[in-house]
Amino acid sequence: MSPRLHPFEPVKDYEIRLASKLVKDAYPAAANVHFVQIDRLDPPKKDMKKYIQAERDGSPLPNIPRILYCYYYTNTLDFNKALVNVSIGHIITKVQLPKGVVGPLLPDDMMEWEEHCNNHPKIQEEIAKLKLPPGYTVRNDPWIYATDDANETRPLCQFFMYVLAGNGHTESNHYSLPLKFSPVFECFTKKFIRMDYLPGGFDATTVPTQPWIPVPAVEYHPDLNGETTMRDVKPLLISQPEGPSFQVTDGNKVTWQGWEFRVSPTSREGFAVYDVWFKGRQVFYRISLSEMTVPYGDPRAPYHRKQAFDLGDCGFGTNGNHLALGCDCLGVIKYMDGMGIHATGEPFIIPNTVCMHEQDDGLLYKHVNYRTNNAVVARKRIFVVQTIATVANYEYIINLKFVTDGSIDIETRATGILSTMPIDPDVKVPWGTVVGPNVMAAYHQHILSFRIDPAIDGHKNTVVYDDAVKLPRDDFNPFGIGFVTDRKYVEKAGHIEQSPFTNRTYKIINENKINPISGSPVGYKVNMPARQMLLADKDSFNSKRAKFATEQIWVTKYRDHELFAAGEFTNQSHSDTGLGEWANGVDDVRNDDIVVWATVGFTHIPRVEDFPVMPVDIHNIQLAPFNFFDKNPALDLPQSNNAFNKSILVGDEKTEKACCKTKI
């Protein structure tokens, strides 16, 4: 049995061990239980409301059992889910899922299949035809097998094959040298299913494997990239001699500058923040990345099956980076570990998968009285919760930035290596960019869903949207310059269309709580730029599987365990069982417990500069108080001055130098 953990504490190794043991014990040994994901299940909100109230009142805390979900295969290909109460050591339920439901893939398995593929006689046979130069070998990336056949029920995996240059370096960029054959295997049984061949010209024509035409790889690693003169970047050091302004207590509770919340690494989402308060007022119950889909625009088979769901298909936390001190963030850093599992159900720590630190972000506000030249000025300090996941070739950096003015900035940075395709010399295609010799990067989209579970001064909230509209020109508006806002209320679960040209802004308000100054309901606004959504046809699998990717903002009624925008199981899914079902036009969502889903999308037309490793493309959603406080809530920040900030003039750093040199 577990000791009494906070319900929002991340899963513990002993909890995973207990759950996996209970599940294994429930089957005969011959069933060969093979786990693919185990993590904590969120507690029911009705219980947590009481718990949070008791926490704030200082009254006795309700006992909320810790429950884990386990995804696992039995008898090789039967996919199951169990819920285990690890507080009392008891399996609540276990079910075998219908044929065709495919679970998330486990990194251990992927690595094994990767090796299996390369060593398979059929693949060896194909490799031989390449007649590679001495020292050159072949590497493959196992890829999620997206859906193109409603009758397919086997769990499959598509392997994209690349030449690994003969430089003997493990970090050579194989993505620069894609090959034109791509085998498909069945997962778990490791059965060879089929060899797909990839086109190299303008159309879908393929040819049998030919000897490889040697071209140099475009390398990103400093040992290989050919950069002989590195830029002279001088150190820029961030120090907090009096310590950081934040505290982490009780395992995962962060207190910083009026903010209070809990951070919990999760296998699927990377992390979630829970129970967010600012200046003693409740603002959000839970915020996290919810799903992501990356469909490619190259129409030719098998590229139409490149549509990964990076959370549901493989786990964003599961693929979280081990963040390194001084590498991924600067200053005084607090790390949290993630938790991974082996197929046996044995847990292991994914070290430093979340990092937290403070940053300066320029000025927060300033006013100068021109009569006296007196300035009032405060700097913008932010608290960053960061995680980074590597999904094969690509990296996503998710930063939740809490700001001293009560706002939250949800930032996505896309980086890593483009997914590449072979292309013949002198060929150009209208759906891709040639980024190196014989290598093309197809146009694609990154569409992320962030799930925002609000609690704006309580759980009964409403989503409204305001358009700024001209007043008619009449006696009341004789000069034709007047404009007002027009407010609409979201009454039923569904989506809202973006409308940038009317300055449409979304607000989550609490109609039961009126701001005494403005006389209007308190709220938070959701700022996000208008973007192109999913380009695929409405009746394509890409669209059917990712309804969330078709609109930018959604509102649903809260229900426990509705966390993932494309549904619980996305791998080879045939349709969306998330927003596609929950945004049903039926549920009442006005003045109710609701969830807001914000879709951040960007159509990525690769540029040569994105290769061999891509400078970050940054996208943001801002949540900001809107008539929530009775004035600027950051007036209690200290004034910015040099007694505090210790800036120096260029040229004066010499005197600093000696001191700092002894310090570092």
Add this chain to the structure above:
Amino acid sequence: MSPRLHPFEPVKDYEIRLASKLVKDAYPAAANVHFVQIDRLDPPKKDMKKYIQAERDGSPLPNIPRILYCYYYTNTLDFNKALVNVSIGHIITKVQLPKGVVGPLLPDDMMEWEEHCNNHPKIQEEIAKLKLPPGYTVRNDPWIYATDDANETRPLCQFFMYVLAGNGHTESNHYSLPLKFSPVFECFTKKFIRMDYLPGGFDATTVPTQPWIPVPAVEYHPDLNGETTMRDVKPLLISQPEGPSFQVTDGNKVTWQGWEFRVSPTSREGFAVYDVWFKGRQVFYRISLSEMTVPYGDPRAPYHRKQAFDLGDCGFGTNGNHLALGCDCLGVIKYMDGMGIHATGEPFIIPNTVCMHEQDDGLLYKHVNYRTNNAVVARKRIFVVQTIATVANYEYIINLKFVTDGSIDIETRATGILSTMPIDPDVKVPWGTVVGPNVMAAYHQHILSFRIDPAIDGHKNTVVYDDAVKLPRDDFNPFGIGFVTDRKYVEKAGHIEQSPFTNRTYKIINENKINPISGSPVGYKVNMPARQMLLADKDSFNSKRAKFATEQIWVTKYRDHELFAAGEFTNQSHSDTGLGEWANGVDDVRNDDIVVWATVGFTHIPRVEDFPVMPVDIHNIQLAPFNFFDKNPALDLPQSNNAFNKSILVGDEKTEKACCKTKI
């Protein structure tokens, strides 16, 4: 005569003295020459092309005379412009401008008129009716008098009046206590023209001045704002013990991380950057803020005349803040001074009006090979050129951020104090937010134009825009997931409409230079979110005066001295003489010397949190290489590691502390 200055060096005090003396000497003493703006005129580009070429070749530099423009009044109300060659000490031309052309206002004059207004018997009479409590006084803000009458030719000024609370503090927030009368004076003659009365209810009804109903001011100054417990923010120090990575040579030439450019503070724009190169390739000839208009949406007179042009009407550099070390930026700072003038033509330094420094901005790129867990990671370093202007109640922070990956981020931060209007208790209006007792902030728009004069590998450039469009579903695209880009070329001077739902992106390309990797023309893309533009009627003065504010992106043919989006003279202008004339649909702009004008607009619906001083609202335009380089140009950055970055874990800062304490 001037010594040989670089043509892009900012104006010198002795140049201003020489020019003003020559101009004064050209008139009889009785003409009473009264200067309002003197600054450097940009040299002709055809000459500068040769100059820049010679600089790079190391050949003898052409002699380009330094020319100053002078705006001044004679005989009290005659407005004139002179061009003076200060290299040889000679007036090139001087002209009296037509009646009705009003020059930018000089801060000295505004301050004088402000006092004059408050002391005027008519205003004293009105103040007496307020029966203010003891110690309470009246303050006024002189306001630009926007246009509502095609026959008006007098230079006018509207004064908004406020109560200054009786706390004896100079920094008390008078904007919190607006009054209901607003006198209009003629500029320079200081003649009282008229008393406007301001409505307090829902409609335009006004009443004679009544005794003031005492309400507390909403204060922003730390001495007054009532915040008794300041937040405990710990110092976050940025040090560069080995000095910054940038150099400033030859007065204003910045060299940093492959970037080379010149920064020149100007009276009107704040600053301009010139002759921008990255990694030895020319990219931009000149970038600057070009104009800004701030129209208000309250339809009632006299608020329809609240439409400031903060560059043309009063000078963004003229109103530039004196930036303070450790206050406005952190780290190792280089400042540049601006130059102001008195009405006599005597110059004075506006100290530290531009600051420059390096910042860390998180990760620039990262890739982890999941097979080996080896990471390649570089941090994003930026070089910030910052200026801040106070335009009466409001502050704008302009940051030009050069990035190590060859991109430039043009950032605007809006802060300061909302422009306020009186409102009666319990009244709500649909065009404003009540932000304090009896004080309302009307909805308004901030619309800024940035002028981008490109030189993408030379001066012959073309603007194109690409839409991402679905492929038809056919044999070629059987799964309905294909998409391509559709490119359009801008052939004639004009604008492009925003189209976020087709992912429309704008590129400035050089059709004469093909990227050897992608096989497409080299270019830079212009990233900007779609925004609502000017809400005022097409036939309103607001629209006629600010054509630039009606569309987000414009292309014109380059001509010397076409720098300001709304034209040279904006104060009380009747129509736009900038883009309204230059974007004429006639000039060829394909493969030509062109200028791109990007409009950043935001409709500002004030929230209570924006008062009494507003947390920054941040808006960005990004210029990024697009198939300009043959790979990621930042591969020559050093890898991010802790030997360099010196981060520490929470808890370990204690050991650091002692050292740092001795240091600071």
